[in-house]
Amino acid sequence: LHNAVCVSGPIQFVCDVYAEELKTCYPLHYCSIDVERGVFPLLFPEVHNHLLNDGKTYYVKIHTPWDVLATYADVLKIKVPFKANDIPAHKDIPMNWLFTPFRLPNHIMNPEPDYFTSPFNKEKIDFFLIDDKETFFPPSVRNRIVYYILARCAYYKEDSDDKNKKGIKRLLNNGTYGAAFPLHDVRSYCITVTFLLAAKTALPSGLLKYYGEKIGIYFAWLGFYTEMLFFAAVVGLICFLYGLFTFDDNVWSKEICSEEIGGNIIMCPLCDKTCGYWKLNSTCNSSWQSHMFDNVGTVFFAIFMGIWVTLFLEFWKRRQARLEYEWDLVDFEEEQQQLQLRPEYEIKCTSRRLNRVTQVLVLPSLTCIITLATVIFWISLIIACIIGVIAYRLAVYAAFASIMKDSPTNNIHMVGSLITPQLATSVTASCINFVIIMILNVMYERVAIWITDMEIPKTHLEYENKLTVKMFLFQFVNYYSSCFYVAFFKGKFVGRPGDYIYMFGWSKLRNEECDPGGCLIELTTQLVIVMAGKQVWGNIQEALVPWLLNWWGSRKARSHPESLYSRWEQDHDLQNFSHLGLFYEYLEMVIQFGFITLFVASFPLAPLLALLNNIIEVRVDAWKFTTQFRRPVAAKAHSIGAWQEILNGVAVFSVVTNVTFTSDMIPRLVYMYAYSPDNDLSMKGYINNSLSVAMCVFITTPVSLSSRYRDYRYPPGHEKQYTHTMQFWHILAAKLAFIIIMEHVVFMVKFFVAWMIPDVPAEVKARVKRERYLIQEYLHNYEVFILMKTCT
Template sequence: EANLEKVGLELETEDKSVKDGKTYFVKVHAPWEVLATYADVLKIKVPFKVNDIPDNSEMPMNWLSTPFRLPEHIMHPEPDFFTAPFNKSKSDFFLIDDKDTFFPPSTRNRIVYYILSRCSYFRDECADKDKKGIKRLLNNGTYTAAFPLHDVSLFQSRDDKCESERYNLYKHWARFLCFFKEQPLNLVRKYYGEKIGIYFAWLGFYTEMLLFAAVVGTICFIYGFLTYDDNQWSKEICSEKIGGNIVMCPLCDKKCSYWKLNTTCNSSWQSHLFDNVGTVFFAIFMGIWVTLFLEFWKRRQARLEYEWDLVDFEEEQQQLQLRPEYETKCTNRKMNRITQEMEPYLPITSKCARTCLSGATVLLWISLIIACIIGVIAYRLAVYAAFASIMKDSPTTHLEVVGPYITPQLATSVTASCINFVIIMILNLMYERVAIWITDMEIPKTHLEYENKLTVKMFLFQFVNYYSSCFYVAFFKGKFVGYPGKYAYMFGWSTLRNEECDPGGCLIELTTQLVIVMTGKQVWGNIQEALVPKMFPHFHHVGESLYSRWEQDHDLQGFGQLGLFYEYLEMVIQFGFITLFVASFPLAPLLALINNIIEVRVDAWKLTTQFRRPVAAKAHSIGAWEEILNGMAVLSVVTNAFIVAFTSDMIPRLVYMYAYQPEMNMKGYINNSLSVFNISDFLTDSRPDDDENPAWFNSSITTCRYRDYRYPPGHEKQYSHTMQFWHILAAKLAFIIIMEHVVFVVKFLVAWLIPDVPSDVRARVKRERYLVQEYLHNYEVEKLKIQLSQNSNECNCTPMIYPSLSKHEVLSECL
């Protein structure tokens, strides 16, 4: 604390707090001289001239957005300035009206924390250069916390109706009733800093873009609903004359009986809501939408970089600042080429060993996730037989409370999806700790490196955890089942026969899986974020006059170094759901939109009421998450193409209609898509038990049908694939190639046509750089003229003029 005072900070120590009688509070104040000095050191940009470029960004029909805008007295719009790095020796060059408000709150607390993180805690500062920084004192328990104070008590603001930045943010940003209003991003940036501001800017932009995807997805769903009566294949399935007379082969060994096709009537109708021509259109649309979203975000980000003075910002300071844990654990020293000082380092052998151990641990835990998914698959295979045996007397059981008919397929799918969701949430708690432990073991050098390493590990865990079950249903279920008489078994175990898709297809099951996991995650997340803090409030309004503001802030939750990490992770996982598997569920963007409208306000409410004010930090982008989003955007084109081709029944129907139906309609499609099997060819282990067969089954039934394209018994190529199978496979592969190329060409064309930086922003940046040079040159010239005039008066000498020399040379000669 003595060293802090030497630097120029002012300290004020409070008595032991009224609340617990143990905690001392040391309040740190930064006077103008300190702020100016370190603003110069940190090269913080400040205004020096009002922007003279006309603003042509107003939209022609801007009045349409008026209901969604906040009033000017809340937004506090400031004139647009040209800015330059602050220089204390040239303070009169900048537009300083009031020194108390010249630096915004976020800049002031960033400067103070910069000093705290570098100040030595030994009286002899040269004794040990490693003994410095508030972070190490926090780690060893000397101090319990270090945080900027909120500008005012929130409760006091409510009662006194006094104007403050925190209260304005709470009233006009954090309340849910403001969900349709714009976010006061400039106020957020001014109060919390650019890093938090850029997150809410991205979240708001993502939510706005979701509106277009939600509208198109809803239209596609409505199209499926309106074309209900045109669903010829479902009519055939439900028909007593067609579906009622088709006897299907058992879906499991021993315990499953023969069944009639019309028992899947309801699932066939439900599948049509999501498996129709609109599915193909929406899959292509989302491939283009995700490109537009990423490209327009780059433009929005570039505009924010300019407006928030982040154009030339680089994270060198974050890269050079060592983590206290790194300094503590690394005992070896070497010369830093940049700072030319001795600093701790991790030997290459230790680094390689730690990296290999980390990689092995990651693979081990990913294998555990896959093992859990295999366990759920085994559950599905085992339980399906049980459900089929229970429902053997009535293939469809009507539940009056639920409404729809419950089949063994649906009961298995729903229960397996719920169990899978519970496993996902349990594994999440474990993986979070594992990922942090592995990253700590690697001993990253800087906070930026730590965050990037943790980002990769957590995203990898979450990706496998959340999406693996959807990948199974989309790309593996029903694809490797074999055929009656030669079924495929999981790991060769005779009790676990691979699952089949019912005649309605596997798409409806993928939809069920996606809805349960995505909706469950969002509901659980909102409960954690919104309801839990309300159930356990940190302090009460009672006796606030005896409860100081710093005590109130101390009792709030700490935002932490990784506060935004979990918010980004939650949204990126959601982004995967609405892009990777959106072809199976067009309403996914609508659910995401509703969730995000709530998410913006919940996050704002937490930040203003539940958390201490975080130390402001600069960031010019969303960091590593941008590359992850780009990767998922490319992967989504591939997954949706495969879902339409292999999970949906769209391609087989189109091939049948255009190649095998002279009348170009769907009549007879069901009969055409089912192959025939001779019951006498069943193996003993696959044949249903006699007591499992339904009452209508008798000896006159000699064949059963199954979902495939194979030659019938008695044919010279019996049970081998027909030519139609190969035609359909070729059509599927052709569709994948065509869809991927079309979408990728459009993606690259859109990315090429839309520049990352708007032209007006590019012009403003160039204009600002030109003016900085011009104004500084004129400023130096005027300053030197004054010095020359003073020197000539003192020395009684006359400066010589050399017309052939440049301005700088003339001034040099005069000096």
């Protein structure tokens, strides 16, 4: 068979088949399912009786009656309401009014009455609150049941020896069916469109019933993340405005721009052969720009973000616990469709060995060794690409620096009116790096999937978890490595005039130096270009690509009247929502989370950019899921899975990166408290103090004068000439002390907050206990009632 499609809705599933092959399509008409109660026949009686728009496809529509739904709801232990909740509604969360702008009004949310729930029992229909059998089970439960049946539907002939031929997944893999999906419901479509147009982050109950808990938990997490970003964005904006308003109080920038100080300081050439001397005040604009992001507010914001990320993760655990109760997932066990064996595992895993302890067949260890070697190889390739970008930076840095005039009495001829060679190099290298990242993304996605396929994971859940770790590892190195270079390596291994350090030691590419104002502005540039570029490109790609593909795929149908273009044909022309559909949504948000936590000290406006992006993201995702993709089969999920542990790891790592960020705050504080003249705690004279002297004998450019460079070394003629001064060691000790103290303080606050905030709210615990008590009491009374009724 070819090009068969299954669709579910009130018509639960539909299959399309080529006309000439319909006669052999026995699996479409009948299959028997073994359940605990015996063999239950499930009929698929309705085959569309005429060729459709493409002239060669039939659709088989699957209906599920009440008896089927009730039987499998019993088998799957689906929780349904049996009594109205009598526990008073919880009180408003403190400061809950702050989230009002992000939430839909009640008349749109349409909250339903709260009920106590119990696993469905077909033998005790009267025990449950069943008003209408047609609407008792929500759409997400109905298509979950249908998929559960189809996943176990045998399609072998009665006289066949192969009894393992069962499941819609295998039929899709071998090409019997082209697709299997539920139909979109026009009524629920209106709910989702309302959610889309409102552009809020709250989750309507109709959306949960329509898509199920797995997609629901994604939207709930994205909404909560966006709400919490609001606070980080406000504080970040305040810190940025502080840097902007204290512009005129910046003493060290004034000294750089001053003709008396910066205009009389001649700096060493930035490259060996073609570069000339330059005046310090040529970097005036760069120093002012740097002050907006490198000030006292930066230190405060770094500490704040260390606490914010802890509050975000801890409050999300509480929100998640509340959702588990509200969505009847307290006693959740992984879905059967997630834990069942993958067809690829059964087909490919031919050579296995028995584990003597667990008595379970496992893969040979050679496969794991090959996988590890492959991962190491591709990570090495990423690092090689980063080294290539660094080499480019050094070459372009030298090229831009050579634009300067050779005369030490003139200012630099800048690349632009507002940027220095260092900043010009950073901008162009960041743009090239962004392009490389986007190209490598496509490559690494395929590599991660290929490596995971090589491992042949047993279940779908295991497959997703392994792919999640590999993909994040690749993306972490791909996106963040260039930022780590600028933050922690650039300007740290430069050397001194006459003894510079070169890339690899033997090349002619001299390591980059930072501006006299520091490297933080270059890290900010790198972060803005990569982060903002990724978000803009991601939203365009998410919205435009599916729309274009659907427009092109449905071009033939547009020539037919609307009455001839059936609902199942319209849905079939949409893009397939794969089992990794949510994976890429989570990956995009987790990479963004890394940007706003790992390097946020260099760019306080990063949370604001993330907030604006997420407001658009929730719109795009809602529109995309409803109008551009086939409706996915509903699935249960009580958490965000492996992403939770990744977020925890990034949060811990961010504390270290933010307290060791590339900033000149520590050298300035050391100068102000220990080396400031007259002990007046001012920054006067800081620039002259932070620059060391070098004689022209060490400079390849033949100009007879002394020049300055950024370091703390003794001047020529001193008995310890060109060795580090005591101030250098004081600054180093202060940096280490700051890192250790602030790291411990932030971690202590982090763990104290985590300890103080329970993962499960007390109200939820009370509701769970109350529900379990009522279930036991009601079941007892029900059995007594039935017994008395039987006796009479």
